[in-house]
Amino acid sequence: MYLVTAEEMRMLDRYTITKGGIPGIILMEQAGKAVAEEIMARQPSPGRAVILGGTGHNGGDGWVAARHLLYRGWTVLLWRLGKEEKIVPDAKVFYEACSRHVPVRGCDSTQLPELERDLRSADVIVDAMLGTGAKGELRQTVAEVVTLVNAVDRARVVAVDLPTGVDADTGAVSTMAVKADVTVTFQYPKWGHYLRPGTDFCGEVIVREIGLTPPSLGATPVPRARLNDPELWHEYCVRRDPWAHKGTYGHLLVIGGARGMLGAVAMAGEAAYRMGTGLVTLTVPESERLALAAKVTQAMVWSWPGDGVFAAGSVAAFRETPRRFSALAVGPGLGRFAGEEAWMAQLLEQADLPLVLDADACNILADYSGLLPLVRARKQATIFTPHPGEMARLMRLPVKGVEENRPLVARKLAERLQAIIVLKGRYTLIAFPDGRCLLNPTGGPALAKAGSGDLLTGMIGALLAQGVPAEKAVPMAVFVHGRAGEMTGMQEHSVMVTDLCQAIPVVIDQLVD
Ligand SMILES: NC(=O)C1=CN([C@@H]2O[C@H](COP(=O)(O)OP(=O)(O)OC[C@H]3O[C@@H](n4cnc5c(N)ncnc54)[C@H](O)[C@@H]3O)[C@@H](O)[C@H]2O)[C@H](O)CC1
Numbered sequence: 001m002y003l004v005t006a007e008e009m010r011m012l013d014r015y016t017i018t019k020g021g022i023p024g025i026i027l028m029e030q031a032g033k034a035v036a037e038e039i040m041a042r043q044p045s046p047g048r049a050v051i052l053g054g055t056g057h058n059g060g061d062g063w064v065a066a067r068h069l070l071y072r073g074w075t076v077l078l079w080r081l082g083k084e085e086k087i088v089p090d091a092k093v094f095y096e097a098c099s100r101h102v103p104v105r106g107c108d109s110t111q112l113p114e115l116e117r118d119l120r121s122a123d124v125i126v127d128a129m130l131g132t133g134a135k136g137e138l139r140q141t142v143a144e145v146v147t148l149v150n151a152v153d154r155a156r157v158v159a160v161d162l163p164t165g166v167d168a169d170t171g172a173v174s175t176m177a178v179k180a181d182v183t184v185t186f187q188y189p190k191w192g193h194y195l196r197p198g199t200d201f202c203g204e205v206i207v208r209e210i211g212l213t214p215p216s217l218g219a220t221p222v223p224r225a226r227l228n229d230p231e232l233w234h235e236y237c238v239r240r241d242p243w244a245h246k247g248t249y250g251h252l253l254v255i256g257g258a259r260g261m262l263g264a265v266a267m268a269g270e271a272a273y274r275m276g277t278g279l280v281t282l283t284v285p286e287s288e289r290l291a292l293a294a295k296v297t298q299a300m301v302w303s304w305p306g307d308g309v310f311a312a313g314s315v316a317a318f319r320e321t322p323r324r325f326s327a328l329a330v331g332p333g334l335g336r337f338a339g340e341e342a343w344m345a346q347l348l349e350q351a352d353l354p355l356v357l358d359a360d361a362c363n364i365l366a367d368y369s370g371l372l373p374l375v376r377a378r379k380q381a382t383i384f385t386p387h388p389g390e391m392a393r394l395m396r397l398p399v400k401g402v403e404e405n406r407p408l409v410a411r412k413l414a415e416r417l418q419a420i421i422v423l424k425g426r427y428t429l430i431a432f433p434d435g436r437c438l439l440n441p442t443g444g445p446a447l448a449k450a451g452s453g454d455l456l457t458g459m460i461g462a463l464l465a466q467g468v469p470a471e472k473a474v475p476m477a478v479f480v481h482g483r484a485g486e487m488t489g490m491q492e493h494s495v496m497v498t499d500l501c502q503a504i505p506v507v508i509d510q511l512v513d
């Protein structure tokens with residue numbers, strides 16, 4: 001499903017009207033009817049609904065919803081934000097249709113006590129004040145109404161398209177925003193539904209078709225972003241051939257595990273096995289080999305020279321073995337060490353394999369800009385999996401700068417490094433070198449646990465090792481990782497990273513069935 005900006009939505013809207021020949025009021029009728037249907041689905045028995053309508057098309061959707069509720073026996077109380085003469089023509093049609101049955105009161109600061117009484121008596125409050133057309137700080141009356149709405153705890157708050165106060169493209173909330181229980185949006189989700197803090201004001205996001213001409217019939221622009229979805233699994237479902245020999249499903253080499261951080265590399269290895277790779281070898285500094293061998297059962301344990309951390313020249317050992325492996329994952333518990341720059345340079349130059357770089361591998365690349373051209377020069381796929389802090393170092397930005405511009409920074413780094421960037425967080429983003437972007441809708445607080453990133457590294461490496469092309473392997477692994485996080489429940493205090501790991505095959509079975 002596409003993920004759109006307000007401008008892309010407006011253009012797709014316009015395309016349907018101008019090229020598709022569908023009048024705008026038809027779209028508005030569809031949108032408002034969808035809102036009413038979602039309300040009635042949640043409260044089948046007619047109740048009392050307060051409709052707060054702005055003078056734009058968002059308000060128009062609200063007047064349509066009001067009419068459908070009214071026709072189905074609801075008591076509707078209508079409040080207009082803004083002057084009647086300012087109402088856009090399409091919305092005016094439905095505004096007048098409503099006002100034939102129910103008086104519409106204009107809301108200004110003197111009316112707030114009456115409005116507050118209505119809000120307190122309501123079963124449902126429909127926020128049709130501002131949608132994708134909002135600009136800048138909320139005007140005073142709207143801000144006062146938002147405050148009143150948020151102070152009511154009885155009614156279910158349903159936002160039309162977006163909660164008033166949430167920026168459609170960035171999820172930013174300049175002054176304040178309506179705290180919605182449900183947001184009904186139209187045709188495609190907007191970025192603001194999935195970026196903080198806006199996403200925290202949306203409640204449950206429902207996407208309803210309203211009959212826009214699809215890009216497949218020529219509608220432009222074709223959005224550059226989509227929601228990650230499990231469709232990929234049907235295309236590449238990882239069928240188990242019972243007679244395959246263990247090499248059929250690839251061989252992943254995981255490099256990391258400095259002293260005190262062996263768990264990271266062990267978890268990455270275990271997750272890789274659960275993601276279906278045939279063989280996993282874990283390589284740690286020589287001093288840690290025995291300790292790791294005692295910890296893991298399935299993975300083969302190797303070591304390169306190093307006491308506690310890798311010695312500077314240790315990666316030279318890689319030179320003799322690239323043929324044995326089909327993918328490489330570097331970073332889980334890697335640590336920092338003397339000679340790391342030359343070590344990483346050798347790896348980037350010699351590792352002619354799909355490569356996942358995580359944790360301190362990202363930090364090493366962030367600290368030595370001379371390494372970045374080596375990333376671009378690689379022939380095989382390179383995937384970075386930074387959390388916001390590691391991304392901030394890679395982009396030389398404060399973390400706040402990353403979190404406020406997630407799609408932008410992820411796309412910029414993907415293009416700069418010609419690599420796939422997995423920017424982890426509440427709704428992980430996957431950015432590709434060509435500017436495309438996927439937002440992953442699965443995940444939960446369980447993923448915030450230390451070690452969850454090690455699992456993801458192993459999972460991506462596992463699919464790469466099985467020969468799944470990187471631009472499919474990454475979304476597939478991120479989707480399963482998030483769904484496994486959901487499956488292991490929301491009690492993040494009790495969730496162990498191993499629980500996440502055990503959920504991986506269960507999630508895959510559900511997807512592949
Ligand atoms: N294909 C679709 O997505 C469809 C969307 N529809 C709805 O249309 C709105 C967008 O409508 P638009 O007229 O462009 O803007 P809004 O109604 O969201 O807002 C404009 C309205 O708000 C006032 N305003 C703007 N900024 C502020 C502010 N900072 N403070 C206070 N008031 C502000 C402005 O004066 C106007 O009155 C979209 O969200 C959908 O809900 C179509 O109806 C169906 C197709």
Ligand SMILES: [K+]
Nearest residue numbers: 127130160162
């Ligand atoms: K709204």
